[in-house]
Amino acid sequence: MKLLIIEDEVKTGEYLKLGLTEAGYMVDLVQDGRVGLQYALEQSYDLIILDVMLPGLNGWQIIQQLRTQQRLMPVLFLSAKDQVEDRIRGLELGADDYLVKPFSFAELLARIRIILRRGAGTNEVTLLYVADLELDLLRRRASRGGKKIVLTAKEFSLLELLMRRKNEVLPRSLIASQVWDMNFDSDTNVIDVAMRRLRAKVDDDFEVKLIHTIRGMGYVLEEPESTL
Amino acid sequence: MIKRFSLTVRLAFLYVTTSILLLVGLGLLVSQMVETHFDEQDAYDLQDKLQLIQNVVGTSDSVPFLIGRLDDVVHNHRNLYVKLERNSQLIYGSTDSAITKFPLMNEFTPNQMLKWRKEGYTYHGICQNGLLADTAKSKIDICVAIDTEHHQHFIHTVGQSLAVYILIASLLAGVIGIGVAHKGLAPLRTMKQQAQSIRSLKLDAQMPVDSVPVEMADLASSLNAMLARLQSDYRKISEFSSDIAHELRTPITNLLTETQVAISQPRSAEAYREILASNAEEFQRLGRMISDMLFLAKAEHGLVLPSVETIQVADEITALFEFYEALAEERQVHLVQIGDATLSGDRLMLRRAFSNILSNALKYAEAKSDIRVEVFTSGAYVHVQMTNSGATISEASIPRLFDRFYRADTSRTNLSADGVGLGLAITKSIVEMHHGEICVTSAANQTQFTLRFPCQPVVS
Numbered sequence: 001m002k003l004l005i006i007e008d009e010v011k012t013g014e015y016l017k018l019g020l021t022e023a024g025y026m027v028d029l030v031q032d033g034r035v036g037l038q039y040a041l042e043q044s045y046d047l048i049i050l051d052v053m054l055p056g057l058n059g060w061q062i063i064q065q066l067r068t069q070q071r072l073m074p075v076l077f078l079s080a081k082d083q084v085e086d087r088i089r090g091l092e093l094g095a096d097d098y099l100v101k102p103f104s105f106a107e108l109l110a111r112i113r114i115i116l117r118r119g120a121g122t123n124e125v126t127l128l129y130v131a132d133l134e135l136d137l138l139r140r141r142a143s144r145g146g147k148k149i150v151l152t153a154k155e156f157s158l159l160e161l162l163m164r165r166k167n168e169v170l171p172r173s174l175i176a177s178q179v180w181d182m183n184f185d186s187d188t189n190v191i192d193v194a195m196r197r198l199r200a201k202v203d204d205d206f207e208v209k210l211i212h213t214i215r216g217m218g219y220v221l222e223e224p225e226s227t228l
Numbered sequence: 229m230i231k232r233f234s235l236t237v238r239l240a241f242l243y244v245t246t247s248i249l250l251l252v253g254l255g256l257l258v259s260q261m262v263e264t265h266f267d268e269q270d271a272y273d274l275q276d277k278l279q280l281i282q283n284v285v286g287t288s289d290s291v292p293f294l295i296g297r298l299d300d301v302v303h304n305h306r307n308l309y310v311k312l313e314r315n316s317q318l319i320y321g322s323t324d325s326a327i328t329k330f331p332l333m334n335e336f337t338p339n340q341m342l343k344w345r346k347e348g349y350t351y352h353g354i355c356q357n358g359l360l361a362d363t364a365k366s367k368i369d370i371c372v373a374i375d376t377e378h379h380q381h382f383i384h385t386v387g388q389s390l391a392v393y394i395l396i397a398s399l400l401a402g403v404i405g406i407g408v409a410h411k412g413l414a415p416l417r418t419m420k421q422q423a424q425s426i427r428s429l430k431l432d433a434q435m436p437v438d439s440v441p442v443e444m445a446d447l448a449s450s451l452n453a454m455l456a457r458l459q460s461d462y463r464k465i466s467e468f469s470s471d472i473a474h475e476l477r478t479p480i481t482n483l484l485t486e487t488q489v490a491i492s493q494p495r496s497a498e499a500y501r502e503i504l505a506s507n508a509e510e511f512q513r514l515g516r517m518i519s520d521m522l523f524l525a526k527a528e529h530g531l532v533l534p535s536v537e538t539i540q541v542a543d544e545i546t547a548l549f550e551f552y553e554a555l556a557e558e559r560q561v562h563l564v565q566i567g568d569a570t571l572s573g574d575r576l577m578l579r580r581a582f583s584n585i586l587s588n589a590l591k592y593a594e595a596k597s598d599i600r601v602e603v604f605t606s607g608a609y610v611h612v613q614m615t616n617s618g619a620t621i622s623e624a625s626i627p628r629l630f631d632r633f634y635r636a637d638t639s640r641t642n643l644s645a646d647g648v649g650l651g652l653a654i655t656k657s658i659v660e661m662h663h664g665e666i667c668v669t670s671a672a673n674q675t676q677f678t679l680r681f682p683c684q685p686v687v688s
Contacts, residue, residue, distance in 0.1 A: 176551070188590065
C-alpha cells in the first residue's frame, strides 16, 4: 500500500510519514501543491492525504485536477478549517474523508484503514474468530473457549467492531461514532466504562487478555503472539 | 441620481424647486387674471360702442347722414376703429387706416369678440348688423375694434416684474434653504464627530439624545442601543480571549514541565511511553477544548444550522440512554424516560445539547437515584426536562452555570475525562440556535434543567 502525503507544515508531514511508515505503509511526502500533483499523476498511489492550504496549488485545485484527469484514487483531506461548507465542498469534489486539525493519529489511521478496506470489498462473514473468542453474527451469540458470554446489544456491537478490526488501535471517538452513532466528543469517560464492562465479560476469567488499552490512543483487540 | 449629493444640497434643491413652482404658479395666475380682466373690460367697451353706433345707424335715414353723425361720435374716442359695410361694400372707416386694422369679415362671428394681431399690434373687435332707417331698411355690417396695446404693455410689464421677483425670491429661497438644512442637520454632524471619537476600547461614548430633534433622537437612541450591544459583545470577546489564554496556560505548562522533566535525564523506554501517553491524553483534551471553543465562537457569529430535519425527541433520548448506559450502571443511577415530542432542528447538534445536560446530570447524581428525562409539549413549546438528585447548586452559581469555563466547584481538579466547563455553554448556544431557551432550578437536592423549543419549524 503506497500513500502520498501533501502537507506543507514540515513537522506534521514528517510525523505523519513516520507514523504511517511504522504502520506498514509506503509513504511519499511532498510539501508543495504543484509537485504533489505531479507525483500523484506520475505514480500510482492507493491513497492521497491532502492538506487544503498549500503553496503552489491548494488542496481543492489538486483534487479537481486529479478527478478531471480520471485519477480516481481515494483522497483524504486534512484541514484546519472546520467549516461545514468546507467539509461538504471537499466531499463534493470527490474526497473520501475529511479530518479537521487537530486530529489524533489513531483517528487518522483508523480512517485510512476504512478507506483502503473499502476498495478491497468485505466478504460477508457470519462468524468472527480471534484466538478462542468467537462471535456468531447471525445468532448474535458470543463465546470464549466454548463458554457463552452474555452481552447487551451495544456490547455485542462493540465487540464486533473490535474483532472486525483486530490489531487496529481504535480511538474513543471512532468507537462512539461506530457503535452508538455519537459523532461528538462526550466530556465523560463513558467509552472507558463501556470497555471496562466488556473486558470484564471477555477477558477477566481468562489467562490470555485480548482487549488492550493503548494509553493516549484508544483500544485494540489483539491476537496474542501465536503460541503453537 | 448618478452623483450622490449631500442631504443639505438635496433639501435646499427641494426647497428652491418648491418655491419656484409656487411662485411661477402664482405669477401665471395673476397674469391670467389681469388678462381676463382686460378682455372683459374690452368686451364691455366694445358692446357699448357697438350699441351706440347701432343706435346712430338705426336713427339715420341715409348713408351720408350716418357718416356725418358717426364722425362726431367716433372722433373723440382714441384707439377706436369703426368700419361699416353694406353688401360687402365699405361705406365708412373711422380713420384712413382704420379699415386696414380689420381682418376679413368672414372671420367674425356676430356679437363675439375677436382678438387678432396685425402689424405688430393686438386688437379686440366685434361685428354686428344694424338696420339703416332708410326706406329699404338696408342691412349694415358694423365692425368696431380697439387697440389693446397699452393693456398688452401692462400685462407684459407685470409679467416681467413677476419674473424678476420670482428669480430673486428663488435665489433667496435657495440661500435660506441651504441655511435651514445646514442648521437642521447640525445634530447629524455632532453625531458624526461623536462616532469618529469612538474607539473599540471606549465604546461607552454616547450619542446626544436630549439636545436633538425628535426624529434624530430616535436615531441617536438606536445608535446608543447598538453601541451598548457592541460593547457587551466586545467585552464578551475580550473575556473569551483572556479565558482561552488562561485555560490554555495550565495544560501547556503541565505538558512542558512533564516533557522537560522527562528529557532531563535518561529513562527506561517504559517510562518514556508513560510520559508520551499522558501527553497524548493532555493534547487530546486540548484539541477537544479548541474545537469546542471554535464551535462556540461560530455559534456566536450566528452560525446557520447545517441541516434541519424533523426529530422525535424520545428517539434521541433513547439513543443517549444507550450511550450512557454503562456509565449510569457504574454510578448506580437509574435513567428514566417519559413522553415524546417532535422538534425540527439539526440532529447532531440537538443530540450534543441533550448529551451535555445528561452527562452533567450523571456527574452530579447521587448513587441509587433516578435521572428523569421528561419530554412534553405545552402551549407552543416543546419542553425537555432533565432532573437529577444531587447536591443543590448554590444560588450564586446558577446564573453563571452556562458561562464558558465556569465550574461550580472551583476546587475540583480537572479529572482526565472531564470537560473544561464548556459543555453547558455549548448546550446553551445550540438551544439558542434553535430559538429555544434553557433554564435551571436547583432546590432540596433536586436539580432540573429545562430546555424549551418553539414548536414551529426552525428556519435554517
